[in-house]
Amino acid sequence: MISTARGISSLSLLNRRARDWLVGWWRLLYLGAMILVLALSPSSYSRPSRRVLAQHIYHNTAPNLLGFTLMCALITVVITRIVIVTAISYGLSQYALQVVIRVLVLELIPLTAAMFVALRCAIASGVELSQMRRAGALEALKQRGVDPVRHEVLPRVTAGIFSTITLAALSCVVALVMAYLAVYGFTLSGVATYTRLFGQVFNPEVTLIFVLKTLFFSLAVSLIPMASALYDSTAPRLRASAELRMLVRMFAVILLIEVLSLVGNYY
Amino acid sequence: MSDSKDTSAGTGRPPPADELGQLPPVANLEFKAVLLLVFMAALVIGSALYVLYARGLFESTQKLVLVSDDSEGVVVGMDLTFSGFPIGRVRRIELADDGKARIIIDVPTRDAHWLRTSSVFTLVRGLVGSTNIRAYTGLLKDPPLPDGAVREVLRGDTGAEVPKLIAAAKELIENLNSLTASEGAVAASLGNVQKLTERLNGPSGALGVLLGNEAEAKKLIATLDRTNSLLTKLDGLAAKTDTQVFGAQGVMPEARATVVQLNALLGEARTSLKKVDAVLVEAQAVGANARAATDDLGTLRGEVESSLRKVDSLINEVNRKWPFARDTEIKLP
Numbered sequence: 001m002i003s004t005a006r007g008i009s010s011l012s013l014l015n016r017r018a019r020d021w022l023v024g025w026w027r028l029l030y031l032g033a034m035i036l037v038l039a040l041s042p043s044s045y046s047r048p049s050r051r052v053l054a055q056h057i058y059h060n061t062a063p064n065l066l067g068f069t070l071m072c073a074l075i076t077v078v079i080t081r082i083v084i085v086t087a088i089s090y091g092l093s094q095y096a097l098q099v100v101i102r103v104l105v106l107e108l109i110p111l112t113a114a115m116f117v118a119l120r121c122a123i124a125s126g127v128e129l130s131q132m133r134r135a136g137a138l139e140a141l142k143q144r145g146v147d148p149v150r151h152e153v154l155p156r157v158t159a160g161i162f163s164t165i166t167l168a169a170l171s172c173v174v175a176l177v178m179a180y181l182a183v184y185g186f187t188l189s190g191v192a193t194y195t196r197l198f199g200q201v202f203n204p205e206v207t208l209i210f211v212l213k214t215l216f217f218s219l220a221v222s223l224i225p226m227a228s229a230l231y232d233s234t235a236p237r238l239r240a241s242a243e244l245r246m247l248v249r250m251f252a253v254i255l256l257i258e259v260l261s262l263v264g265n266y267y
Numbered sequence: 268m269s270d271s272k273d274t275s276a277g278t279g280r281p282p283p284a285d286e287l288g289q290l291p292p293v294a295n296l297e298f299k300a301v302l303l304l305v306f307m308a309a310l311v312i313g314s315a316l317y318v319l320y321a322r323g324l325f326e327s328t329q330k331l332v333l334v335s336d337d338s339e340g341v342v343v344g345m346d347l348t349f350s351g352f353p354i355g356r357v358r359r360i361e362l363a364d365d366g367k368a369r370i371i372i373d374v375p376t377r378d379a380h381w382l383r384t385s386s387v388f389t390l391v392r393g394l395v396g397s398t399n400i401r402a403y404t405g406l407l408k409d410p411p412l413p414d415g416a417v418r419e420v421l422r423g424d425t426g427a428e429v430p431k432l433i434a435a436a437k438e439l440i441e442n443l444n445s446l447t448a449s450e451g452a453v454a455a456s457l458g459n460v461q462k463l464t465e466r467l468n469g470p471s472g473a474l475g476v477l478l479g480n481e482a483e484a485k486k487l488i489a490t491l492d493r494t495n496s497l498l499t500k501l502d503g504l505a506a507k508t509d510t511q512v513f514g515a516q517g518v519m520p521e522a523r524a525t526v527v528q529l530n531a532l533l534g535e536a537r538t539s540l541k542k543v544d545a546v547l548v549e550a551q552a553v554g555a556n557a558r559a560a561t562d563d564l565g566t567l568r569g570e571v572e573s574s575l576r577k578v579d580s581l582i583n584e585v586n587r588k589w590p591f592a593r594d595t596e597i598k599l600p
Contacts, residue, residue: 051297054296054301058293165311166303166307169311172314196346198318200344
């Protein structure tokens with residue numbers, strides 16, 4: 001009798017967890033769609049909203065530019081050097097540059113940019129929103145007739161997307177320049193060959209996958225912390241904190257996007 | 268922060284209720300934000316333009332179609348090289364109706380002058396690395412290759428040659444193994460050579476090797492001895508013949524005297540023949556005279572015949588007019 005009751009309770013627990021899991025993902029998708037609609041509607045860009053948006057964009061992006069550029073340049077030089085030296089030792093130097101472009105520009109750098117934005121800005125924004133929610137600020141806004149999603153979530157998400165895309169684009173340019181310098185040195189004689197090689201790597205399919213990957217990275221990094229902050233339960237019954245759960249979910253999504261892009265590129 | 272607060276107050280919108288959501292104030296915020304937007308747009312647009320440029324979208328090209336029976340290893344985007352420099356790029360690979368692969372290559376117009384009507388194209392697959400399409404132009408003064416030209420590509424496949432080479436080498440090694448095995452042909456030959464050497468060193472020597480056994484060799488030696496004695500006899504015979512034929516009393520002097528006599532006889536005969544010739548000339552003259560006389564005789568005969576006919580006709584006339592010897596007797600049956 002007791003075992004039957006225990007089985008039923010574990011089943012109901014499983015059921016509740018599965019429902020929570022599905023509801024969590026559904027809320028994430030719903031928030032994404034809502035943000036997309038709000039981002040595309042001109043009414044979201046009134047003068048005060050623009051100012052708030054500009055503030056978030058600036059604070060998410062500008063302080064990271066220099067540090068991220070330096071870090072990116074350093075990583076590129078090191079990895080390029082490793083790949084080139086290894087390739088030369090195996091007598092495959094003609095493929096080294098293509099490998100560098102593929103590994104760095106296509107795969108590693110966009111992922112690094114997304115992780116950087118996530119750790120530096122998006123998670124902080126999520127925590128901030130979560131604290132506002134706990135403090136009742138969002139409820140207060142709602143009671144005053146102000147949509148908290150439009151006023152608090154939209155600028156943060158847009159700033160996160162903007163920051164990820166900017167850093168990804170910047171890091172790609174920096175990686176390309178640094179790889180060129182590491183291989184050819186300070187000369188322009190290799191530009192034609194390098195450009196040709198770049199064109200061979202970036203065929204239409206790879207370019208499309210790269211653009212989509214960067215876009216989805218930026219969405220994942222910006223949306224998941226916001227959705228967790230808005231909808232996750234703050235009850236102390238859960239073992240892991242809301243921030244940790246948000247982080248795990250975000251990493252899972254980023255990993256999924258990366259795997260899908262690899263499948264698209266190499267299968 | 269003050270900017271945001273001022274603006275919120277100015278538009279009558281409620282500011283965020285919680286100070287947690289506020290960010291530190293930034294001077295010239297809108298300008299900096301626009302600058303960031305422009306920066307991002309420039310990065311994205313510049314990257315897109317660079318990709319398009321690298322893909323060759325801004326250069327005018329001409330089409331070259333290479334036909335091959337196998338396009339394995341050829342991928343879209345790979346280079347067509349001339350003297351190691353890329354001068355074209357594979358745009359598409361398609362299967363033609365005749366089952367051959369058509370490799371469509373875009374050659375930038377500025378590099379097209381390296382390709383001439385006499386250019387040769389090769390598709391080479393190395394053991395390691397990708398396939399290469401190469402162009403070779405021997406005569407750079409030939410007419411330039413026209414747009415959309417279709418050319419056969421020559422294939423050189425190192426990878427495909429390796430299995431054939433290995434199979435041939437394996438066969439060769441097997442043959443060598445079978446030759447050099449203990450029961451093989453080489454060992455047998457060497458054994459035979461050894462036996463041969465032994466027999467050469469034996470009592471019968473090379474003759475025994477040549478004739479197979481010792482008895483035959485002895486026979487040959489006996490034959491040789493007999494041939495020698497025969498030759499000795501022949502030698503004596505030849506000396507005797509010499510005496511008989513060419514000696515003082517031999518056949519040859521007699522024959523020479525006979526010949527002299529024959530010469531004298533022939534001279535006499537020649538004289539006689541000359542006489543006979545003269546007689547014949549005379550006889551010929553006689554013959555000619557006789558021929559003339561014969562002609563005259565013909566004429567005489569004609570005249571005699573005509574005279575006889577006349578006499579006959581006269582007699583007939585006389586008989587008709589005077590029947591001297593008419594037979595009047597009537598014979599009854």
